[in-house]
Amino acid sequence: MARRAVTPTPPPLAWSSTLHLSPSPPPPSLTGDKLLLPQAALESLLEAASQSAANHLQSITTTHDPASWDYVSPHEAISRRNEARQQLPHPLTFRVTNLATGRVAYAGIREFSAEEGQVVLSNFLREGLAVPVIVTQDQNGTEPPEAGIKVEAVNIPKGTFARLRPLDAGYEEDWKPILENHLQKNFTTLAANNILAIPRLSHQPGKDFKFLIDKVKPEGTEAICIVDTDLEVDIEPLNEEQAKESLRQRELRKRAESSSGGQINIDGPKEGTISDGNIIRFNLRTWDRSKPISINVPEENVDILVSTDTIQGYPKLEEWTWARFDGSKPVVIPSDDPAIVIAKELRISLQIYEQSFIDSNSKKPMPPPTNFLLSITQSTHQNDEEDEEMVDTTPDNETCSNCKRSIPKRSMMLHQNFCFRNNILCPHGCGQVFKRGTESDHWHCTECKAFGLNTPDRNTYNKHMDIAHTARRCASCDYSAGSLSELAAHKTTTCPNKLILCRFCHLVVPQEEDTNFTAAITGLAPHETSCGGRTTNCHICERIVQLKNMEVHLKNHDLERKSQPLPRICRNVNCARITADNNLGLCSVCFGPLYSSAYDPTGQALARRAELRYLTQLLKGCGKSWCTNEMCKTGRANRKPPLPNIPSKEATALVKPFVTKEGLQAGYTSHPLHFCVDETISKRKHVAEMLSFTEDSQGRNGWAIEWCTKAVDTVALEATDELDTVNKAREWLEKFAVKRDE
Incomplete structure (x- = not known):
C-alpha cells in the first residue's frame, strides 16, 4: 500500500x-x-x-x-x-x-x-x-x-450548507447562475442573519435580489467560508402573497417587452415593437458610400439616434451624431459628411422619449408597446421644395382661402361653407389646418420656428422645449450647453472625457483636452498625440519612427512599392532566379556554362556552345530524376505521359532556331531558353508558380509570376524548408511586391 x-x-x-x-x-x-x-x-x-x-x-x-x-x-x-x-x-x-x-x-x-x-x-x-x-460633517462643521x-x-470553517429566504416578490428569473457568479466574485464568508442584495441582470434597473441568510452549516458557527468548498444552497419558496405579486409583475414586463435589434441592411426594413423605457439598437455595416443615407421610422413618438463606430458604444440621449426627435422627417446623412467618410459602421438606437419604468409597488398597468418600422434607403438627395406636394393646377380647380386645398370650382361654395365653420387656419403662418376647438393644442415655439400639436398621450411642446431650449451640463466636465444637440455635439467631439479606443495603446481612454488645437489638423485625439510620441521600428525598413507618424511612413513605402517595375526573371523557363547582367537575359548560374573569356565579337562561338548544350540534353539527357525539361531526353522521359525521344537529325533542326546569333543576343525580349537546372531550383520554380496562383491576405488577385520568382529567390537562403520558404516569400510579397490589381 x-x-x-x-x-x-x-x-x-x-x-x-x-x-x-x-x-x-x-x-x-x-x-x-x-x-x-x-x-x-x-x-x-x-x-x-x-x-x-x-x-x-x-x-x-x-x-x-x-x-x-x-x-x-x-x-x-x-x-x-x-x-x-x-x-x-x-x-x-x-x-x-x-x-x-x-x-x-x-x-x-x-x-x-x-x-x-x-x-x-x-x-x-x-x-x-x-x-x-x-x-x-456635523452641524458645527467639524468631522x-x-x-x-x-x-x-480568525479561522472560519468551510461551509457545507446555506439556506436563503427571499424578502420580496419578483424572483421568477433564473437566480442560480446569478447567485453563483455574485458569491464567487464578491464574497469569502456567509454569516447567518445577514441580507444579500444581488443585482439583477435584466429588467428593473436599480432593483436587487434580496435574500436573508436564514441558516448555515456546520451548525454552531456564526459564519462559514465559501471558498474552495462544495456549498449546497437551498432557497425557500415564495409565500402566497409574494407569488401573486411576482405573477403580476411578470405579466407587466411581458407586455412591455420590446423587439431585439441587431444587424440591418439597406432596403431591408425591420418591424418590431418598443415600449417606454427600452432602447433597441441596430447596426449597419455595408452601404454605398457615394449616396446619402436616409433612416426613417414613420411612428412620430419613436426617436432616432445615430452615431458611428468612432463613438464608443451605441448612441444615447446625450451622445449622438445625428438624431430625430420631432417625428416629421427621416434622418438624412450626406455622403460627404466627415463623420460618415471614416466610419466603418453605423449604429442606430430607437427609443421613446417619455420613459416610465415598471414600478413594483404601483398597480397602474404598463402602456402597450409601440409598433415601428425601421427602413434605411439610399437615393439621390432631393431638395425640400421637391418633396412638398405639388399643387393641382387643373383649370377646373381653385384654392380654398381657408385650408389652401385645391377644390373643384363647382363645389367650392359648399366646401367653404363647411371649411370656415369647422376648420381653422393657423394664424402664425405655418399653414396647418386643424379642427375648431382643438386650436389650444396647436403650439408655436417663441424661440424658434418649430411648431406642433399636443396629443392626450404626448406633450410635444414640453418635449421640444426640453430638447431644444433647456440648458444642460456635461456630466464629464464643466461644459454647459444651451440645448441637447449642443451637448451631444460636445460629448462626441471636444469633451476631454470622451472615451476613445486609442489606436496606439489599444485601450479605451479619455481623449483629454486639446489645448494646442492640433486634433483638427492631424485627426488624432490629444491622448493619441501624446501616446503616439513613442517610437518603434518600421517592420519594412527597420528605421525608428514615431507611432503617430507610422501611417504616413508606411504610405511612402506603399508608393515606392507601387512604382517599382516588373522584375526580369531568368530567360530559362526552368529557372527561378532573377536575370543577371548579360546579353542573353540569363541568371549567373544558367549563363555560367556558356561563358568564355575568348574574344567573340560576332557571337558565333556563343551560339555553338548553346547548340552543343541543347544537343547534349536532347541526345544524352541530364540523368536527373527530377528533371521535366521538354528539351532534355531525361526530362521528356520523366513527364507523365512520357514524351518520345528526338532523333539526331530532328534534334539539330529543332535546336537551330533557338541558337541563332540574333535570337540569342536579343536577350529578355526573345524566345525562352530551355536548360536543365538542379533540384533546388526546380523546387523553387514550383513554389513560385504555386504562389502566383494564390490570393493575398486581403483576398485580392495576388502577384505575377515574376514577383513570386523574385520573392522565392530573395528568401531561399534564409528559409529552413519548403514550408518556411512559402511563408517567408508571402511576407516578402506583402511588403514589397506589386499586386495584379494595383
Whole structure:
C-alpha cells in the first residue's frame, strides 16, 4: 500500500488590530464582504504567521519509525517550517467589530492598500456593522470622531450548507447562475442573519435580489467560508402573497417587452415593437458610400439616434451624431459628411422619449408597446421644395382661402361653407389646418420656428422645449450647453472625457483636452498625440519612427512599392532566379556554362556552345530524376505521359532556331531558353508558380509570376524548408511586391 502524504492542519493565526474607519467612501471595486487593510497590517500578519507556524511545528511530536504514517524526515520538517513562515492562510478571513455598537461582521481581504491606521469597509460591511455609508460633517462643521473598528484574524470553517429566504416578490428569473457568479466574485464568508442584495441582470434597473441568510452549516458557527468548498444552497419558496405579486409583475414586463435589434441592411426594413423605457439598437455595416443615407421610422413618438463606430458604444440621449426627435422627417446623412467618410459602421438606437419604468409597488398597468418600422434607403438627395406636394393646377380647380386645398370650382361654395365653420387656419403662418376647438393644442415655439400639436398621450411642446431650449451640463466636465444637440455635439467631439479606443495603446481612454488645437489638423485625439510620441521600428525598413507618424511612413513605402517595375526573371523557363547582367537575359548560374573569356565579337562561338548544350540534353539527357525539361531526353522521359525521344537529325533542326546569333543576343525580349537546372531550383520554380496562383491576405488577385520568382529567390537562403520558404516569400510579397490589381 502506498504511503499517504500527511498535510498538517494550518495553525490558528493570532493577530488583531484596532483601526479607524476611513472617512472616504469605498471604491467601486470594493464589493461584497471585502475590506482594505494598510501595508503595516500585512507585515504584522506575516510575522504572526511565522510565529504561529514555528510554535505549531515545535509542538508536533513525530515518531522516528520510518514505517509509521506520521513519520516526517528531518529535512522535510525543516522545509515545512520554512514554507509555513512565508505563507498566510488561504483564504484570509477576519472578524470585524464596531467598538461603538458592538456589532460584528465577517470579512475577507481585497488588498493591503488602505492608509496607515485606517480600514476601508465595503458598503455591505458598513451596513452589517451599523456605520454610515459616507461619513459627513456635523452641524458645527467639524468631522465626527472616527469609528473604532477592531479587526482580528480568525479561522472560519468551510461551509457545507446555506439556506436563503427571499424578502420580496419578483424572483421568477433564473437566480442560480446569478447567485453563483455574485458569491464567487464578491464574497469569502456567509454569516447567518445577514441580507444579500444581488443585482439583477435584466429588467428593473436599480432593483436587487434580496435574500436573508436564514441558516448555515456546520451548525454552531456564526459564519462559514465559501471558498474552495462544495456549498449546497437551498432557497425557500415564495409565500402566497409574494407569488401573486411576482405573477403580476411578470405579466407587466411581458407586455412591455420590446423587439431585439441587431444587424440591418439597406432596403431591408425591420418591424418590431418598443415600449417606454427600452432602447433597441441596430447596426449597419455595408452601404454605398457615394449616396446619402436616409433612416426613417414613420411612428412620430419613436426617436432616432445615430452615431458611428468612432463613438464608443451605441448612441444615447446625450451622445449622438445625428438624431430625430420631432417625428416629421427621416434622418438624412450626406455622403460627404466627415463623420460618415471614416466610419466603418453605423449604429442606430430607437427609443421613446417619455420613459416610465415598471414600478413594483404601483398597480397602474404598463402602456402597450409601440409598433415601428425601421427602413434605411439610399437615393439621390432631393431638395425640400421637391418633396412638398405639388399643387393641382387643373383649370377646373381653385384654392380654398381657408385650408389652401385645391377644390373643384363647382363645389367650392359648399366646401367653404363647411371649411370656415369647422376648420381653422393657423394664424402664425405655418399653414396647418386643424379642427375648431382643438386650436389650444396647436403650439408655436417663441424661440424658434418649430411648431406642433399636443396629443392626450404626448406633450410635444414640453418635449421640444426640453430638447431644444433647456440648458444642460456635461456630466464629464464643466461644459454647459444651451440645448441637447449642443451637448451631444460636445460629448462626441471636444469633451476631454470622451472615451476613445486609442489606436496606439489599444485601450479605451479619455481623449483629454486639446489645448494646442492640433486634433483638427492631424485627426488624432490629444491622448493619441501624446501616446503616439513613442517610437518603434518600421517592420519594412527597420528605421525608428514615431507611432503617430507610422501611417504616413508606411504610405511612402506603399508608393515606392507601387512604382517599382516588373522584375526580369531568368530567360530559362526552368529557372527561378532573377536575370543577371548579360546579353542573353540569363541568371549567373544558367549563363555560367556558356561563358568564355575568348574574344567573340560576332557571337558565333556563343551560339555553338548553346547548340552543343541543347544537343547534349536532347541526345544524352541530364540523368536527373527530377528533371521535366521538354528539351532534355531525361526530362521528356520523366513527364507523365512520357514524351518520345528526338532523333539526331530532328534534334539539330529543332535546336537551330533557338541558337541563332540574333535570337540569342536579343536577350529578355526573345524566345525562352530551355536548360536543365538542379533540384533546388526546380523546387523553387514550383513554389513560385504555386504562389502566383494564390490570393493575398486581403483576398485580392495576388502577384505575377515574376514577383513570386523574385520573392522565392530573395528568401531561399534564409528559409529552413519548403514550408518556411512559402511563408517567408508571402511576407516578402506583402511588403514589397506589386499586386495584379494595383
